[in-house]
Amino acid sequence: MGKGLPHSLQHSGLDKVKVQTFVLNETIAITGGAGVVDPGESVITGSLPEGNLLTLGAVANVTVDGTDADVLIDWAGDFGIGTVPNADADLADAGEDDLIPSTALVADTGLKVTLVTRGVSTQTEQSVILDNTGSTLELNFNLLVDDNFITDAAVGTFTVTGALYLALIVLGDD
Numbered sequence: 232m233g234k235g236l237p238h239s240l241q242h243s244g245l246d247k248v249k250v251q252t253f254v255l256n257e258t259i260a261i262t263g264g265a266g267v268v269d270p271g272e273s274v275i276t277g278s279l280p281e282g283n284l285l286t287l288g289a290v291a292n293v294t295v296d297g298t299d300a301d302v303l304i305d306w307a308g309d310f311g312i313g314t315v316p317n318a319d320a321d322l323a324d325a326g327e328d329d330l331i332p333s334t335a336l337v338a339d340t341g342l343k344v345t346l347v348t349r350g351v352s353t354q355t356e357q358s359v360i361l362d363n364t365g366s367t368l369e370l371n372f373n374l375l376v377d378d379n380f381i382t383d384a385a386v387g388t389f390t391v392t393g394a395l396y397l398a399l400i401v402l403g404d405d
Contacts, residue, residue, distance in 0.1 A: 247400050247401070248287065248398060248399070248400055249280065249398070249399055249400070249401065250396060250397070250398045251277070251279065251280075251396070251397045251399065252394060252395070252396055253275050253276070253277040253370065253394065253395040253396075253397070254276075254277075254394055255275065255291070255293060255372065255391050255392055255393045255394060255395060256276075256390075256391070256392055257273035257275065257276075257372050257390070257391040258273065258388065258389070258390055258391075259271040259272065259273045259372070259374050259388070259389045259390075259391065260386050260387070260388050260389075261374070261376055261381060261386065261387050261388075261389065262381070262384070262385070262386050262387075263301065263376075263380075263381030263382050263383050263384060263385050263386075263387060264383065264384075265383045265384075266378060267320055267378055268308075268320040268321070268375050268376065268377060268378055269320070269375070269376040269378070269380075269381050269387070270317045270318075270319060270320055270373070270374070270375050270376075271317070271373075271374045271376070271389070272316040272317045272371050272372060272373045272374065273371070273372050273374075273391065274316075274369050274370070274371055275312070275369070275370040275371065275372055275395065277370070278366070279361075279363050279366075279368055279370070279399075280363070280399075280401050281363055281364065281365075281366045281401075281404055282363060282364060282401045282402060282403055282404040283360055283361070283362060283363070283364060283401070283402040283403060283404070284360065284361040284362075284363055284368075284399045284400070284401060284402070285358065285359075285360050285399060285400045285401075285402055286330065286352070286356065286357060286358065286359045286360075286361060286397065286398070286399050287357060287358070287398040287399055287400065288351075288352045288356075288357050288397075288398050289312070289330045289331055289350075289351070289352040289356065289395060289396065289397045289398070290331075290349065290350070290351050290352070290395075290396045291310075291312055291331050291349070291350040291351075291393060291394070291395045291396070292347060292348070292349050292393045292394055293310065293345075293347070293348055293350065293391055293392065293393035294344060294345055294346075294347050294348070294391075294392050294393055295308075295310070295336055295344070295345045295348075295374065295389050295390070295391050296343060296344045296345070296389065296390045296392075297338075297343035297344070297376075297380075297381075297387055297388070297389055298343070298388045298389065298390050299387060299388045301381055301382040301385035301386060301387045301388075302343050302376075302380065302381055302387040302388070302389070303343075303379075303380045303381070303382075304338070304341060304342060304343055305338045305340065305341065305342075306338050306343060306376060306377070306380035306381075307335070307336060307337055307338060307376075307377045307380065308335075308336045308374060308375045308376040308377050308380070309322065309333045309334060309335055309336060309374075309375045310331075310333070310334055310336055310348075310350065310372065310373060310374050310375070310391075311327055311328025311331055311332055311333045311334065311350075311373045312328065312330045312331035312350065312370060312371065312372055312373065312395060313326045313327045313328045313329045313330055313331075313370075313371055313373060314326045314329055314330070314361060314368055314369065314370065314371070315327050315329075315371065316371045316373065317371070317373035317374075317375070320375065321375070322373055322375065327371075327373050328356075328373065329356055329359060329361075330352060330356055330370065330395075330397065331350040331351070331352055331356070331395075332350070332352070332353055332355065332356060333375075334348060334349075334350035335348075336348050347393070360402065361399075364404050370395070370397075372391055374389060374391070376389075
């Protein structure tokens with residue numbers, strides 16, 4: 232083989248990089264509370280390879296639809312994707328947005344559906360090693376809805392569609 236790009240790629244180790252695609256079709260039910268941000272989450276369907284995973288970056292292109300009468304038109308909120316389900320009214324706890332950081336969602340004018348939103352990992356989320364040696368690691372779509380966009384004490388239903396692309400290298404198992 233001669234010199235040039237094919238030779239460089241063959242010896243670069245780039246053949247070890249995996250780009251996993253997760254099709255998002257999640258339903259999240261969130262109970263509205265008075266005077267608080269309303270949290271919810273869903274486990275993303277799909278599986279990660281077994282082993283220690285070095286993340287190189289992630290991109291998510293999503294649309295979120297508030298599908299029922301208890302979600303107000305022009306609602307707003309945020310989403311993050313992480314290895315831990317959201318436990319409270321922020322995405323500040325470890326693992327809640329360790330793949331895609333908190334990203335603002337804005338509804339399309341006069342509708343309950345958000346504009347297509349692109350969430351991208353930053354330098355903080357890149358080069359993180361995730362332990363999936365037990366094949367139990369899950370990815371979570373964590374959603375926050377701003378206060379007063381779900382009727383208090385009612386359950387708002389949201390449908391998340393789109394895709395998550397995760398680039399990683401499997402470093403090996405235990």
